[in-house]
Amino acid sequence: MLGKRWAIRQKICMQLETTLIPEVLILTPARFGDARGWFSETFNAARFAEAGLGMDWVQDNHSMSATAGTLRGLHYQRPPHAQDKLVRCTRGAIFDVAVDVRRGSPTYGKWIGVDLTPDNGKQLFVPKGCLHGFVTRLADTEVQYKCSDLYAPDCDGGVRWNDPTLAIDWGVAAPVLSAKDQGAPLFAGWESPFEWSGS
Numbered sequence: 209m210l211g212k213r214w215a216i217r218q219k220i221c222m223q224l225e226t227t228l229i230p231e232v233l234i235l236t237p238a239r240f241g242d243a244r245g246w247f248s249e250t251f252n253a254a255r256f257a258e259a260g261l262g263m264d265w266v267q268d269n270h271s272m273s274a275t276a277g278t279l280r281g282l283h284y285q286r287p288p289h290a291q292d293k294l295v296r297c298t299r300g301a302i303f304d305v306a307v308d309v310r311r312g313s314p315t316y317g318k319w320i321g322v323d324l325t326p327d328n329g330k331q332l333f334v335p336k337g338c339l340h341g342f343v344t345r346l347a348d349t350e351v352q353y354k355c356s357d358l359y360a361p362d363c364d365g366g367v368r369w370n371d372p373t374l375a376i377d378w379g380v381a382a383p384v385l386s387a388k389d390q391g392a393p394l395f396a397g398w399e400s401p402f403e404w405s406g407s
């Protein structure tokens with residue numbers, strides 16, 4: 209997946225980690241500091257393209273959750289407006305989750321979770337075909353993420369956050385939820401609109 213030039217540059221500009229779901233990536237930009245503070249390049253189109261992540265980002269979203277234990281998810285946008293996402297936390301802290309729901313995938317129904325904070329600088333790349341959600345660990349948490357397609361209400365969907373089949377360990381028993389997320393369908397009775405395209 210990584211080109212030779214990217215492998216060299218990433219040592220300087222971006223650390224890239226694979227996960228249990230190979231297409232879900234953890235990206236940690238390098239920080240360059242001095243007495244004033246630090247600078248970090250959080251996105252570079254050319255370098256992302258070299259890494260095989262050359263999608264066009266068309267929408268940036270920014271959310272603020274006032275209460276610790278606020279859970280948003282599990283969300284997806286079905287084709288033809290499926291979205292890749294690049295998620296980071298710019299204030300507070302979140303536990304960010306991606307679930308593979310591509311029919312036929314070797315990791316179908318598996319999930320990964322990553323702590324994202326302003327201090328660790330980590331970003332989570334969530335590809336099309338994955339559910340996405342996060343829970344806030346601190347009050348007044350802000351999350352920013354890029355999307356590769358515009359929001360399309362008619363393609364919007366979700367799966368229940370506490371589904372027993374997925375068994376995600378959110379670290380919170382009674383999260384703050386929207387009515388929509390509370391009423392999302394269970395995984396066992398839900399038909400995924402995504403299909404795995406192979407390795």
